[in-house]
Amino acid sequence: MTTYFSRYFQRRGASVLLLLFTLGSLALGSPTWAQTKRPSILYYNSATPEDTWWRTSSLLMKAACDDLGMDLKVVYLDRNPFTMVESFKALTSGPERPDAVVFQNLKQNAVDMLNLAEQARVPAFLFNAGLTAEQAAKYGGPREKFKYWIGQMLPDDQAAGLDLALALYRDALEQGLVDAAGKVHMVGINGTPSDGAAIERSAGLALAVQKEPRIVLESVVSGHWDRSEAKNLYPLLKGRYAQARVFWAANDPMGLGIMDAMRESAVVPGKQMLVGSIDWTPEALQEVKEGRLLTSIGGHFMETAWVAVLLHDYLRGKDFASETVSFKSQMATLSKSRSAEYLKDFKPDNFAKINFRQFSKVAHPELKRYAFQFAPVLKEVAAK
Numbered sequence: 001m002t003t004y005f006s007r008y009f010q011r012r013g014a015s016v017l018l019l020l021f022t023l024g025s026l027a028l029g030s031p032t033w034a035q036t037k038r039p040s041i042l043y044y045n046s047a048t049p050e051d052t053w054w055r056t057s058s059l060l061m062k063a064a065c066d067d068l069g070m071d072l073k074v075v076y077l078d079r080n081p082f083t084m085v086e087s088f089k090a091l092t093s094g095p096e097r098p099d100a101v102v103f104q105n106l107k108q109n110a111v112d113m114l115n116l117a118e119q120a121r122v123p124a125f126l127f128n129a130g131l132t133a134e135q136a137a138k139y140g141g142p143r144e145k146f147k148y149w150i151g152q153m154l155p156d157d158q159a160a161g162l163d164l165a166l167a168l169y170r171d172a173l174e175q176g177l178v179d180a181a182g183k184v185h186m187v188g189i190n191g192t193p194s195d196g197a198a199i200e201r202s203a204g205l206a207l208a209v210q211k212e213p214r215i216v217l218e219s220v221v222s223g224h225w226d227r228s229e230a231k232n233l234y235p236l237l238k239g240r241y242a243q244a245r246v247f248w249a250a251n252d253p254m255g256l257g258i259m260d261a262m263r264e265s266a267v268v269p270g271k272q273m274l275v276g277s278i279d280w281t282p283e284a285l286q287e288v289k290e291g292r293l294l295t296s297i298g299g300h301f302m303e304t305a306w307v308a309v310l311l312h313d314y315l316r317g318k319d320f321a322s323e324t325v326s327f328k329s330q331m332a333t334l335s336k337s338r339s340a341e342y343l344k345d346f347k348p349d350n351f352a353k354i355n356f357r358q359f360s361k362v363a364h365p366e367l368k369r370y371a372f373q374f375a376p377v378l379k380e381v382a383a384k
Helices: 002-028 052-068 081-092 110-120 133-139 157-175 196-211 227-240 252-264 282-289 300-315 336-345 348-353 374-381
Strands: 040-045 071-076 100-103 124-127 149-155 184-190 215-222 246-249 274-278 296-298 326-329 332-334
Touching (some): 040 052, 040 300, 052 300, 052 348, 071 081, 081 110, 100 110, 100 300, 110 124, 110 133, 124 300, 149 157, 149 300, 157 246, 157 274, 184 227, 184 252, 196 215, 227 252, 246 252, 252 274, 252 282, 252 296, 282 296, 282 336, 300 326, 332 336, 348 374
Parallel strands (some): 040 071, 040 100, 100 124, 124 149, 149 326, 184 215, 274 296
């Protein structure tokens, strides 16, 4: 028997070693595991299909995955972090085990998810909302404490909060919506206080107050990202802060809720009061186009598509870590005129026109750096 195996390994040794190396790579979760297999990506969408921003993020990721030859499974959570954890436990132990998972730090559950990904040896990618400062102090960043936390892409929420506050402030000055001392009285409607996006956007609002001493920030209250809740807050806030003429909203639904309440109070938004928000939802941008909502800042729903590109390259053996493991996406302000172009062309039916392969280093080895920008995307969806 020993003589037989000795002769076998002499003849087949190289092939056997290659097989063992491949199996070892599979066990370790190497990014070179599958050059021919169609990868499966699991996306935990924190909201519901009825939420425009979150639905758009799913549709864009689906378009990117289709373009890149990957399968996508979307699980909607209705903002329940426990559903995410239980679902992931089940999927990683069953036949639908994903090759990578994408999720946000929903109500601070990211550490639980990263622990599960580590145990299951499934590459995990955080997007939209990262670890809290306290969590980051303990667990670090991607590929530090958690080997299978391979990367993250987070929007510059603080810059968005700052830019929104400054845009509202400047317009209030131009329209004369100031007190006798020339100061602008502003109220902030923030999201769920524990959410990373809410923390960062309100930090941007606070920074605007530091930069512009003529901003009087009357109060920042939580509307929990909800239109109805923001609508109900408006009469209470207006009664308490009679000089407030400007409302900063951390997302479009809350901004629209404030405007709903204004209309019921016979207040004309855009003239007697100013409202600005974040997210680029179609309804909000229609209000921008018609001059009632001052502005909406957004574009960060593209993150899911950008993450799909990064995962495609990683799973095909081109590790994005050569550039960075922590990407920061920038949001943009849509003006009244630009919002009309966006509303006309940026529709789900046009997402298939987007060539997501142009952003991939595997598809285009000549690329030196990832250039994730919204301008070429808008140009492609506008093409006839």
